[in-house]
Amino acid sequence: MASHVVLTSGAKLWRSLPCLTSELRLDLTLACGQSFRWRETAEGHWTGVMGGRVWTLTQTDDRLWYYVYTNQKKRGGRENRAEEQPEGVPNVEEEAPAVTDEQQSTMEAEMLRDYFQLHVKMEDLCRHWGAADRHFKNTADVFTGVRMLRQDPTECLFSFICTSNNHISRIQGMVERLCQALGAPLCQLDQTPYHDFPTLSALADSSVEARLRDLGFGYRARYLQQSAKMILDTHGSQWIEGLRKVPYLEAREALRTLPGVGAKVADCVCLMSLDKPEAVPVDTHVWQIAKRDYKYAADNGQKSLTDKLYKDIGDFFRKLWGPYAGWGQSVLFCADLKKFQNLKEMGHMKQPKKEKETQKRCKKTKKDFDGNKIKTEPEYRKKAKISVKKESTL
Numbered sequence: 572m573a574s575h576v577v578l579t580s581g582a583k584l585w586r587s588l589p590c591l592t593s594e595l596r597l598d599l600t601l602a603c604g605q606s607f608r609w610r611e612t613a614e615g616h617w618t619g620v621m622g623g624r625v626w627t628l629t630q631t632d633d634r635l636w637y638y639v640y641t642n643q644k645k646r647g648g649r650e651n652r653a654e655e656q657p658e659g660v661p662n663v664e665e666e667a668p669a670v671t672d673e674q675q676s677t678m679e680a681e682m683l684r685d686y687f688q689l690h691v692k693m694e695d696l697c698r699h700w701g702a703a704d705r706h707f708k709n710t711a712d713v714f715t716g717v718r719m720l721r722q723d724p725t726e727c728l729f730s731f732i733c734t735s736n737n738h739i740s741r742i743q744g745m746v747e748r749l750c751q752a753l754g755a756p757l758c759q760l761d762q763t764p765y766h767d768f769p770t771l772s773a774l775a776d777s778s779v780e781a782r783l784r785d786l787g788f789g790y791r792a793r794y795l796q797q798s799a800k801m802i803l804d805t806h807g808s809q810w811i812e813g814l815r816k817v818p819y820l821e822a823r824e825a826l827r828t829l830p831g832v833g834a835k836v837a838d839c840v841c842l843m844s845l846d847k848p849e850a851v852p853v854d855t856h857v858w859q860i861a862k863r864d865y866k867y868a869a870d871n872g873q874k875s876l877t878d879k880l881y882k883d884i885g886d887f888f889r890k891l892w893g894p895y896a897g898w899g900q901s902v903l904f905c906a907d908l909k910k911f912q913n914l915k916e917m918g919h920m921k922q923p924k925k926e927k928e929t930q931k932r933c934k935k936t937k938k939d940f941d942g943n944k945i946k947t948e949p950e951y952r953k954k955a956k957i958s959v960k961k962e963s964t965l
Contacts, residue, residue, distance in 0.1 A: 575612040575760050576638050578629050586676055588683060590635035594693050596716030597630055603905040604739050605720050605843050607730050607746040608768075618760070620750070622682050622723070625757050625765045635687075639679055640758050640765075688721050691848075693898070700892055700899055706864045707892075707899065710906045713914050717902045720843055724811040726768040727844035732794050732831045734839075748786045749795075753779070771808050774799035794831025801829060819847040834881050842897040850897045851885040858884060860903050865891075 578585060601609040601617050609619035618627045625640040670678075684690070693716070701708030733745045753769035773779075774795055783792035802810055814822040822845055826837040835854055841847035851857070858876055861867035861884050869887070870880050885896075892899040905911060 572762070573640065573758065573760050575616070575618055576627050577613045577616055578636055585636045585638050586680065587634040587636045588680055588689075589633060590630065590689060591633055592630060593715045594689070595630070595635065595687055595718055597628055599714060599717045599905055599911065600687070600720065602910065603717065603901070603908060605901075606722055607739070607743045620757065620765055620767060621686055623757070623767050624679075625760070635683065637679070637683060640760065642757050686721055688719060691718070691898070693718050696895055696898060697902070704891065707903070711902055714902050714906045714911075717905045719848065719898050719901055721846070722844040723768065724814065724840065724844040725771060728811060728826070728832075728840045729774060729795055729798070731836045731839045732798060733788070733791055734836065735791060735831065745788060749783070752782060752786060771799050771803055775803050791831065797830040798832065815846045819849055822847060823850065834878065838885075848895045848897050849889055851888045851900050852897070853881045853884045856904060856907055857900060860907060861887060864903070
C-alpha cells in the first residue's frame with residue numbers, strides 16, 4: 572500500500588518552486604479556514620486534493636516542495652492525466668501524444684503558482700498596509716506568509732455552504748464525507764482514501780439530500796442539493812467559473828440567489844475562488860476585530876450583524892486597505908484563531924500596554940465559523956492546543 576511521502580525520505584522524487592516563507596506559510600494558509608481538504612500528515616508536510624490530484628506539500632526557507640501521487644484507481648494502476656484535468660482545462664484527446672514528464676512538471680508547477688496566487692507579492696502588500704496601520708504591522712510581522720488561495724469555484728462554494736453554524740474541525744469532516752460519498756476516488760495512502768470533489772451533477776441528484784442527512788449534514792444537505800440543481804437548471808455547469816469575469820458586486824449578488832448562500836458565504840467564494848480580492852467576508856470575529864483593534868464605533872451599539880452593518884464594516888476595511896482588502900482581513904482573521912494563539916502571543920509582546928489590556932479583557936468562549944457562541948459538545952471538549960497539528964473550534 573502506498574504511503575504519505577516525506578521530503579527527507581527521497582528528495583529526488585520531489586519537485587520545487589522558489590518561494591520564501593515570508594510569501595507563503597503552509598501551516599497558516601492551509602489551516603486557517605480557507606480550504607478544508609488539507610491535513611498535516613507528517614511534521615511540516617500537508618497532504619490534500621487540488622485539481623483532481625493528490626499532493627503533499629512542504630517547504631524550506633526559500634523553496635516550496637511538492638509531490639504528486641499516481642492515481643491508483645486508474646486502469647492498471649497507471650495515471651491517466653487527461654481524466655484528471657480540473658474544470659476549465661481542456662482534456663487531452665485520445666489520439667494526442669502522451670504528456671512528457673517535463674510537460675507534466677511544468678503543468679503542475681503552474682497549478683501550484685495559480686492555487687497560491689504567487690504572482691501577488693504579499694510582502695509588498697503588508698509593507699504598504701503596515702506603514703499606515705500599526706496594528707496590522709504588529710500582526711503581520713508575526714503572521715507572515717498568510718495568503719489567499721485561488722480555489723476551484725465549485726469546491727469553494729459548496730464547502731462554504733457547509734460552514735453555517737459550524738467550526739473548522741467539523742467542516743473538514745463534512746467536506747471529507749461529502750467527497751467520499753459523491754466524489755471520484757483518486758488514491759489511498761496509509762489506509763486514508765482520497766477523493767476528488769463531487770461534480771455539480773453528482774451534487775444535484777435527487778437522492779443527495781437524504782444521503783447527506785444520513786451523514787450528519789442536517790439542514791445543509793438541502794442547501795447543497797438545491798444549489799447544485801438550481802445552477803444546472805438555470806445557469807449551466809460553467810456559470811460559477813464565469814463569475815470570475817464579472818465585477819465583484821455582480822458576482823456576490825448572483826451567488827446570493829442560491830439556497831444557503833448569504834453575504835458572508837458569497838464574499839468567501841468571491842475572495843477565495845472568483846478573483847475578487849476586494850471582497851471582505853464579515854462575521855462576528857471580524858466585527859470584534861474592527862471594534863477592538865480599530866475602535867470601530869459606527870455600529871451604534873447594535874447587538875446583531877445586519878446587512879447594513881455588514882456592508883459598512885466591509886467598506887471600512889476596503890477604505891483602509893484598498894483593492895486587496897480581503898487579503899488584509901485574512902491575516903487578522905488568522906491571527907484571531909485560537910489554534911494560532913502561540914503566535915499571537917508573540918504579537919502581543921510588540922503591542923502597546925493599553926492594547927494588551929483591552930484584548931486581555933475579551934471573554935474567551937467557543938465560537939463557530941462565523942464567530943458566534945456555540946454549545947459545547949462532548950467531542951469538542953478537548954482543550955485547545957498550541958500546536959497547529961490539533962484542530963480547535965473558533
